[in-house]
Amino acid sequence: MLKMTHLSKVYRTEVVETYALRDFNINVNEGEFVAVTGPSGSGKTTFLTIAGLLETFTGGQYHLDGVEVSNLNDNERSKIRNEKIGFIFQAFNLIPDLNVYDNVEVPLRYRGMKSPERKDRIMNALERVGLASRAKHYPAELSGGQQQRVAIARALAGSPRLLLADEPTGNLDTQMARGVMELLEEIHREGATIVMVTHDPELAARAQRNVHIIDGQVVDLAEDPRFHHAVHSARANSPA
Amino acid sequence: MFAYYLQLGLRSLRKNPLLTLLMVLAIGCGVAASMTTYSVFRATSNNPIPQKSSQLYVPQIDNWGPDSSKDNKGEPPNAMTYTDAVNLMRDKRAKRQTALYPTAVSIVPADASMLPFRETSYGWYADAFGMFDIPFQYGQGWTAGEDESHASVAVIGKALNEKLFNGGNSVGKNINLNGRDYRIVGVADKWNPEPVFYDVTNTNGFDDPIQVFIPFTRAVELKTPTSGNNNCNHDPGKGWDEWIRSECVWLGFWAELPTKAEADAYRQYLNGYSAEQQRAGRFRWAPNTRLRNVVEWLDYQKVVPQEAKVSLMVSLGFLLICLVNTVGLLLAKFMRRSSEIGVRRALGATRREIYIQFLIEAAAIGLAGGVVGLLLTGLGVMGVSLVFEPDIAKLATLDVSLVLLTVLVAILATVLAAFYPTWRAAQVQPAWQLKSN
Amino acid sequence: MLQIKPILAALKRHKAGTVLIALQIALTLAIVCNALFIISQRLDRVHRPTGLVESDLMAIQNRFVGTEENNAAPLIKADLAALRQLPGVQDVVAVNSYPLRGGGWSTGVRTDVDAKDSKAHTTQYFGDEHTLATMGVRLVEGRNFRSDEIVEADPQAIPDPAAIIVSKALADKMYPDGHALGKTLYIGDSKKPSTIVGIVERLQVPWNGTWSDSFYENSLIQPVQLTSAFTNYLIRAKPGQLGDVLKAAPAALVKVNRMRVIPSDRGVRTFAEVREHAYKGDRGMAILMGVVCLVLLGITAAGIVGLTSFWVGQRRKQIGVRRALGATKHDILSYFLTENLLIGVAGVVIGALLAIAMNLWLVTQYEMARLSVPYVLVGVAALLLLGQGATLAPAMRASRVPPVEATRSV
Numbered sequence A: 001m002l003k004m005t006h007l008s009k010v011y012r013t014e015v016v017e018t019y020a021l022r023d024f025n026i027n028v029n030e031g032e033f034v035a036v037t038g039p040s041g042s043g044k045t046t047f048l049t050i051a052g053l054l055e056t057f058t059g060g061q062y063h064l065d066g067v068e069v070s071n072l073n074d075n076e077r078s079k080i081r082n083e084k085i086g087f088i089f090q091a092f093n094l095i096p097d098l099n100v101y102d103n104v105e106v107p108l109r110y111r112g113m114k115s116p117e118r119k120d121r122i123m124n125a126l127e128r129v130g131l132a133s134r135a136k137h138y139p140a141e142l143s144g145g146q147q148q149r150v151a152i153a154r155a156l157a158g159s160p161r162l163l164l165a166d167e168p169t170g171n172l173d174t175q176m177a178r179g180v181m182e183l184l185e186e187i188h189r190e191g192a193t194i195v196m197v198t199h200d201p202e203l204a205a206r207a208q209r210n211v212h213i214i215d216g217q218v219v220d221l222a223e224d225p226r227f228h229h230a231v232h233s234a235r236a237n238s239p240a
Numbered sequence B: 001m002f003a004y005y006l007q008l009g010l011r012s013l014r015k016n017p018l019l020t021l022l023m024v025l026a027i028g029c030g031v032a033a034s035m036t037t038y039s040v041f042r043a044t045s046n047n048p049i050p051q052k053s054s055q056l057y058v059p060q061i062d063n064w065g066p067d068s069s070k071d072n073k074g075e076p077p078n079a080m081t082y083t084d085a086v087n088l089m090r091d092k093r094a095k096r097q098t099a100l101y102p103t104a105v106s107i108v109p110a111d112a113s114m115l116p117f118r119e120t121s122y123g124w125y126a127d128a129f130g131m132f133d134i135p136f137q138y139g140q141g142w143t144a145g146e147d148e149s150h151a152s153v154a155v156i157g158k159a160l161n162e163k164l165f166n167g168g169n170s171v172g173k174n175i176n177l178n179g180r181d182y183r184i185v186g187v188a189d190k191w192n193p194e195p196v197f198y199d200v201t202n203t204n205g206f207d208d209p210i211q212v213f214i215p216f217t218r219a220v221e222l223k224t225p226t227s228g229n230n231n232c233n234h235d236p237g238k239g240w241d242e243w244i245r246s247e248c249v250w251l252g253f254w255a256e257l258p259t260k261a262e263a264d265a266y267r268q269y270l271n272g273y274s275a276e277q278q279r280a281g282r283f284r285w286a287p288n289t290r291l292r293n294v295v296e297w298l299d300y301q302k303v304v305p306q307e308a309k310v311s312l313m314v315s316l317g318f319l320l321i322c323l324v325n326t327v328g329l330l331l332a333k334f335m336r337r338s339s340e341i342g343v344r345r346a347l348g349a350t351r352r353e354i355y356i357q358f359l360i361e362a363a364a365i366g367l368a369g370g371v372v373g374l375l376l377t378g379l380g381v382m383g384v385s386l387v388f389e390p391d392i393a394k395l396a397t398l399d400v401s402l403v404l405l406t407v408l409v410a411i412l413a414t415v416l417a418a419f420y421p422t423w424r425a426a427q428v429q430p431a432w433q434l435k436s437n
Numbered sequence C: 001m002l003q004i005k006p007i008l009a010a011l012k013r014h015k016a017g018t019v020l021i022a023l024q025i026a027l028t029l030a031i032v033c034n035a036l037f038i039i040s041q042r043l044d045r046v047h048r049p050t051g052l053v054e055s056d057l058m059a060i061q062n063r064f065v066g067t068e069e070n071n072a073a074p075l076i077k078a079d080l081a082a083l084r085q086l087p088g089v090q091d092v093v094a095v096n097s098y099p100l101r102g103g104g105w106s107t108g109v110r111t112d113v114d115a116k117d118s119k120a121h122t123t124q125y126f127g128d129e130h131t132l133a134t135m136g137v138r139l140v141e142g143r144n145f146r147s148d149e150i151v152e153a154d155p156q157a158i159p160d161p162a163a164i165i166v167s168k169a170l171a172d173k174m175y176p177d178g179h180a181l182g183k184t185l186y187i188g189d190s191k192k193p194s195t196i197v198g199i200v201e202r203l204q205v206p207w208n209g210t211w212s213d214s215f216y217e218n219s220l221i222q223p224v225q226l227t228s229a230f231t232n233y234l235i236r237a238k239p240g241q242l243g244d245v246l247k248a249a250p251a252a253l254v255k256v257n258r259m260r261v262i263p264s265d266r267g268v269r270t271f272a273e274v275r276e277h278a279y280k281g282d283r284g285m286a287i288l289m290g291v292v293c294l295v296l297l298g299i300t301a302a303g304i305v306g307l308t309s310f311w312v313g314q315r316r317k318q319i320g321v322r323r324a325l326g327a328t329k330h331d332i333l334s335y336f337l338t339e340n341l342l343i344g345v346a347g348v349v350i351g352a353l354l355a356i357a358m359n360l361w362l363v364t365q366y367e368m369a370r371l372s373v374p375y376v377l378v379g380v381a382a383l384l385l386l387g388q389g390a391t392l393a394p395a396m397r398a399s400r401v402p403p404v405e406a407t408r409s410v
Helices: A044-051 A074-084 A100-110 A115-128 A144-157 A174-189 A201-205 A225-237 B002-015 B017-044 B066-072 B082-091 B127-131 B144-148 B158-165 B197-203 B216-221 B239-245 B260-279 B294-300 B306-335 B338-346 B351-386 B400-426 C004-012 C015-046 C073-085 C131-135 C168-174 C210-215 C242-256 C271-278 C280-314 C316-324 C329-365 C373-399 C403-407
Strands: A002-012 A017-028 A033-037 A059-064 A085-088 A162-166 A193-197 A209-214 A217-219 B056-061 B096-102 B106-108 B121-124 B136-139 B153-157 B174-177 B180-188 B212-215 B252-256 B289-293 C057-064 C089-095 C105-110 C120-126 C139-142 C151-153 C163-167 C184-187 C194-200 C219-222 C224-226 C230-237 C268-270
Touching (some): A002 A044, A017 A044, A017 A217, A033 A044, A033 A201, A044 A162, A074 A100, A074 C316, A074 C329, A100 A144, A100 C004, A100 C316, A144 A174, A174 A193, B017 B306, B017 B351, B017 B400, B017 C280, B056 B260, B082 B096, B082 B252, B096 B197, B121 B216, B144 B216, B197 B252, B197 B294, B212 B216, B260 B289, B289 B294, B306 B400, B306 C329, B338 B351, B351 B400, B351 C280, C004 C015, C004 C329, C015 C373, C057 C242, C073 C230, C073 C242, C089 C131, C120 C210, C120 C224, C131 C230, C168 C219, C230 C242, C242 C268, C271 C280, C316 C329, C329 C373
Parallel strands (some): A033 A193, B121 B212, B153 B180, C151 C224, C163 C194
Antiparallel strands (some): A002 A059, B056 B252, B056 B289, B096 B121, B096 B252, B106 B174, B136 B180, B174 B180, C089 C230, C105 C184, C139 C194, C163 C219
């Protein structure tokens, strides 16, 4: 589904070159639920933005759903984002000027979908996250957890092959975070591929597989005892 | 504190130079357009003789009847017949009064090397000099006795005296008008009321100052034609004598009536006179008269040119648009700083202080706009002659009061425009504004 | 892709900015429409033909001094003779007035001797048989005056002429069937008929203000040489010799007789100068309104650029989100252009109503004509285009917001 080989990303300023990703290799299979962890500044968000075609990369190769994306133009990239990828951001990123319904509609509009189909999909997505009754509310009128569920509905409405989540529970309290996490697991069980960036070991533990990034490179978890220990203890505490 | 706010305002203006420039230019253009057209409007709507404008009156008598006046909202003709003017002069019911007309006379210089030339010239009665407060450099006006004796006397203007007599005391010397000698009895000092209220019908309100005054009675005796308008409702017949006895109107008339009681009495007199003419069979209609003072007369005669009014209206619309524009830009500018406002509020700034800070910033923009507006108004005033007659254009000047008004209007307008954006800014809740959207 | 509903929903949350832009567009449209209308009306007036061949034509304003007011016939005769002898002069006539001079005579005319009201208003020109040739007006029917028809007359005692020449406009007004030649008119109160012996294609009245608009081509020429001490000489120079005649003619007049006044300003003018002076106000008003329009459109455009830029700045994050959700650059561009178009349409609808209201008010206050629809449509199109043009730059900037903006905090 998602395969990066020898990928690198360099940020250049006038004085320095900074490698955000260096010889980066990862392979995520169809239907997997992968958690990407790592300390701040390790490059995990850069990885996600490149994975989501929000940014280009400097070197290496990236195959998404079997397509090499480095040569795609801006419009083609937009189309892929729109049809294949669903985003869930830490800050929810709902459009404040639009109500819940209109927010979920945004990607469907860009897909050029007809109104009746849009309506079906939007209501299905909202029912799935349990917010069908709030369709006319504006984001400011919802709690953080509800806003993130709207964002998930927006990501789901277009039936994407790949869900990318960036600290999806980072702005939520524990209770709400648990709800959102359960929703993601449910979506995964239904067959979606999910890549989630998080620094929370407890969340990471609930994924099928963990990928750890340090200094722009994937490292073998077994070689990092601190993390190994954290994951181990999290698993021990986990009710599942 | 004021200095602090001013400093903050100036810093903020420097931060968005393009937006600031836009606002300053918009205000400058709007104010300049309004002030330029206002300068013309002010000149043309000026009260030319403020000390007496409520004491000097123009009587009108309807000698043409409803057939003609129905086309003119029932108003009598704008000028008077010789018959009525002479009758009113004879009855002498005002403190002072005069009939007048612009006389077509040419000046023949004594120096044979100079060609004859024309100056603005009027025939009127001795009373006129006192009525119109005409100042004298040398000598004085002629007497009522000289009116009656049709004396060949003249008063000349300062400029003409400069030209003919090098500015010396020319009283007692002769001036040749149309080939006849007139004895100079006085030299009028500079007298240049604007608009020229005394003869609006022939000048539309703007003309060169009068340089030659001669007795009305003498001018008529010599059959001196009018250089102004002559309007007839019927064929006046042949020749001068039939013409001055006809119902053609060609004379101006002024009466000085110092009190309201005198004006009311004069009104009654005019109606009585018209009734008398009706009884005598000259008028076959009921008396229809008017008595208007200077201000009413200038207004009725529409002395302010249509161009001046229309362009003033358009300019005010222009200023309004510039202000709407400024409201929008200020709103953008202030709201962009909502995080700053939130932090300031969190640090203890009251709403009032936010108001003051932003209004001072707006006033600074207004001041800059005023300066730009001043420059553009200067250009605009120079360009007035493009649109208006030279007689009018030369009256539009950038004087101290216009300069002050320009800057004041710019600042007031901008502060006014800033009220809504400032109110919005003051509504920002105290917070460490972190949310970006 | 049009996305009107969500744009409207978003605009509802930005009422102040929306209202301000719409209001500005509306007011600008109202003023621009009326200004354009004033410009076109003034220019129409300026471009009205006089009926004269205006090149090689000049005018001298003359007043004799020291002669009896209405007894200047011999002096005029001497002047005409002297002027006709000048080498560069083709023809000369002494007339009471001519088109665009600003002052002249006018009267009512009737076709029925017993009619109480006149059928039309017309200007009266008095001149001899040289009048048509000097002015260069084109005779389309009938004949010119014969020299034996010309009479000398005191302006206060003009005999009713047996023969007259009229402009086609007056002829058609008096005899709409088109057969005016040979028919008679009664001038003013006269009981004596005057026969139309000639019809000229076009001859404008001396005035160019609004008051004469209703009869601006109604002209009547009488075969009369006025004996007034005040007269106007119209001189037609031979082709290319106007410059010489302009100097020679006044000098020749002073040589004939010094006792005259030819005003130093505007006493001697080419017809081009006459025209320029006559239309100075109209031209100036057109220029003023043009400048007002341009500056106004500039300011409105600048205002739209300013507010749209602010909106773009304010919405960078959501533009990033939209891009992340699959919007192309073009989608973002068209979002802002559509948004401006919606505001613009609201603005021009209000503006068109305002423009008409403003014009109706001007009509009641001043002598102005009714605004015609094409001007409103031109104004509407101009403002919508202006809005789109002004939005383009900020919208382009918006479309360049990278999708990764969505992941940035603050």
